[in-house]
Amino acid sequence: MERLTLVTQSVVIACLIFYAVSKIIVNLAKRRSFGNRCSRFEGPPRLPIIGNAYLFIGSAEAIMNKFLELDKLYPRYYQLSLGTRSIFVTSVPEQLKVIFNSAKTIDRGGLLDFARPWLGSGILLAKAAKWQVHRKLIQPTFSPMILKSFIEVFSRQSAMMVRQMERHVNGDEFEVQKYLSPYTLNMICGTTMGVKLEAQTDENCQYAEAVEKTTSSICTRALRPWLHSSFIFYRTQLGKEQQKEIQIMHDFVENVIRTKKELLQNRLCQPELNTNEYDEPKIGGEVFLDHLLNLPRDKKTLTDDEIRDEVHSIVLPASDAPAITVSFVMLMLASHPDLQDKVYEELREIYGDDDNEDQLVTPDDLSRMNYLDQVIKETMRLFPGSPFLIREVTDDLDIGDRVLPKGSSVAPNILRLHRSEEYWSDPFKFDPDRFLPENITEQYPHSYLPFGAGPRSCLGKPNSDVEDDLELLHGLSLRIEVDRIEVCHDDDENVRGDDSSTICFDERSSCTCRTYPTENGNGAETSGTDHIEN
Numbered sequence: 234m235e236r237l238t239l240v241t242q243s244v245v246i247a248c249l250i251f252y253a254v255s256k257i258i259v260n261l262a263k264r265r266s267f268g269n270r271c272s273r274f275e276g277p278p279r280l281p282i283i284g285n286a287y288l289f290i291g292s293a294e295a296i297m298n299k300f301l302e303l304d305k306l307y308p309r310y311y312q313l314s315l316g317t318r319s320i321f322v323t324s325v326p327e328q329l330k331v332i333f334n335s336a337k338t339i340d341r342g343g344l345l346d347f348a349r350p351w352l353g354s355g356i357l358l359a360k361a362a363k364w365q366v367h368r369k370l371i372q373p374t375f376s377p378m379i380l381k382s383f384i385e386v387f388s389r390q391s392a393m394m395v396r397q398m399e400r401h402v403n404g405d406e407f408e409v410q411k412y413l414s415p416y417t418l419n420m421i422c423g424t425t426m427g428v429k430l431e432a433q434t435d436e437n438c439q440y441a442e443a444v445e446k447t448t449s450s451i452c453t454r455a456l457r458p459w460l461h462s463s464f465i466f467y468r469t470q471l472g473k474e475q476q477k478e479i480q481i482m483h484d485f486v487e488n489v490i491r492t493k494k495e496l497l498q499n500r501l502c503q504p505e506l507n508t509n510e511y512d513e514p515k516i517g518g519e520v521f522l523d524h525l526l527n528l529p530r531d532k533k534t535l536t537d538d539e540i541r542d543e544v545h546s547i548v549l550p551a552s553d554a555p556a557i558t559v560s561f562v563m564l565m566l567a568s569h570p571d572l573q574d575k576v577y578e579e580l581r582e583i584y585g586d587d588d589n590e591d592q593l594v595t596p597d598d599l600s601r602m603n604y605l606d607q608v609i610k611e612t613m614r615l616f617p618g619s620p621f622l623i624r625e626v627t628d629d630l631d632i633g634d635r636v637l638p639k640g641s642s643v644a645p646n647i648l649r650l651h652r653s654e655e656y657w658s659d660p661f662k663f664d665p666d667r668f669l670p671e672n673i674t675e676q677y678p679h680s681y682l683p684f685g686a687g688p689r690s691c692l693g694k695p696n697s698d699v700e701d702d703l704e705l706l707h708g709l710s711l712r713i714e715v716d717r718i719e720v721c722h723d724d725d726e727n728v729r730g731d732d733s734s735t736i737c738f739d740e741r742s743s744c745t746c747r748t749y750p751t752e753n754g755n756g757a758e759t760s761g762t763d764h765i766e767n
């Protein structure tokens with residue numbers, strides 16, 4: 234009997250060992266064949282283990298410049314590897330069309346997974362099945378009617394931002410991003426949560442700071458394969474700080490959800506509770522959070538954690554990309570005084586000589602700002618708010634002349650697409666007339682994608698147009714002339730204004746303004762309009 238038990242045990246152990254060894258062999262074979270399939274794509278040379286990570290060491294500007302160099306070496310597409318992750322970077326419209334519309338590349342993940350401790354499985358990072366349900370639930374919040382009701386919030390917020398900036402009129406140059414980021418964050422907190430964040434007035438606003446620091450630490454981690462392992466990352470100073478910042482954001486949003494829930498329950502009997510703390514749209518519109526809390530019972534009810542994830546997942550894209558876009562619009566207007574004057578004239582036609590900065594903007598006013606709209610579109614062509622996107626390939630995907638293997642990532646290279654001479658004549662010329670209605674029809678299909686495309690494209694697209702217009706309107710209605718300009722740039726054709734871009738405001742007295750040469754960090758002299766032509 235004892236012998237029989239021993240034999241049985243040996244057989245079981247042998248089977249387990251056999252199973253473990255064959256699993257290792259199969260995994261190695263899979264990795265090898267995955268590696269082989271990926272290595273067929275051209276790209277910069279890779280080092281063992283870290284792959285191409287050696288290319289992306291240094292400041293954000295240095296990393297951006299590296300990407301621009303790669304665009305020159307590989308103008309259509311290339312393959313990168315970061316540790317075990319393989320990324321196909323492409324700017325070919327035909328390939329992008331397939332990628333954006335395929336069910337096999339709906340998922341975001343890969344490097345973006347490092348944002349999961351913050352965004353959870355909200356709409357930005359949700360896997361396909363969950364994403365489909367949540368997008369259907371959330372989409373109605375972004376209907377044109379509800380968005381119109383937000384205009385008053387946007388309008389008040391932009392007036393506040395302009396008042397803050399006003400102190401710089403006729404003064405020294407200043408970092409415009411310092412005002413824009415808190416403004417967009419404030420505005421989006423007003424329209425998503427109905428909360429007055431005070432990010433514009435309180436420089437130490439913890440939530441705003443936490444958003445900024447966490448975004449930056451996620452990017453740092455993504456480009457450093459040795460920080461990919463959670464075991465290592467959370468033992469570093471960066472990892473520990475990130476955990477702290479994420480906790481601050483979670484506490485903030487959870488607190489708002491709790492208060493909102495109480496408010497919604499008590500609203501009928503205590504309407505006076507709905508007062509100063511909240512910055513709600515006036516025209517009977519719900520804020521995003523109300524919509525999620527009020528979902529009819531027959532629809533899926535979201536848990537508090539899911540609601541928190543959704544709020545985070547809206548606040549991030551809705552504050553980041555618009556702030557970047559508006560700062561580049563200002564930069565372009567500063568660099569092109571003639572176009573600035575055209576925008577100014579358009580606004581004068583709408584508002585006359587009335588210089589009332591407290592005047593609220595109406596949807597009708599916005600619909601008449603055609604030239605401003607063209608300027609914004611052309612700015613988003615040259616400086617897309619999201620220069621690269623990223624999607625996961627969940628099954629082998631044929632994109633025409635090649636197959637992207639399951640398990641890899643694909644990064645639509647929007648920056649390169651928008652600046653490619655293959656699809657845009659004289660691509661570095663800043664020319665808003667490209668977006669005249671008669672010229673739009675001539676554009677190469679899928680060559681202009683600032684909001685992505687397909688079923689998972691930007692949810693806030695109409696929102697962002699409205700927001701950009703309003704912000705600029707208020708800036709310009711102040712009769713500010715953007716006079717001097719200092720931009721970061723690389724040393725050839727690409728003006729690269731970044732977070733540290735500074736501009737100057739002068740009171741508008743004549744129709745002239747100038748850009749002047751400035752020294753960049755490397756000592757080279759250039760003007761802000763270096764190769765982005767007038």
Ligand code: HEM
Pocket residue numbers: 333356357358368546547550551552554555558617618619622623683684685686688689690691692693694696697700
């Ligand atoms: C200038 C302004 C904006 C730009 C350039 C922009 C751009 C983008 C891009 C490129 C994507 C990724 C699309 C893709 O992967 O195909 C995206 C996603 C998204 N954006 Fe925007 N965005 C802007 C403003 C906004 C605003 C104001 C909101 C919300 C109010 C918003 C909400 C979202 C959401 C929720 C997603 C994820 C959609 C999904 O996964 O289903 N965005 N945005």
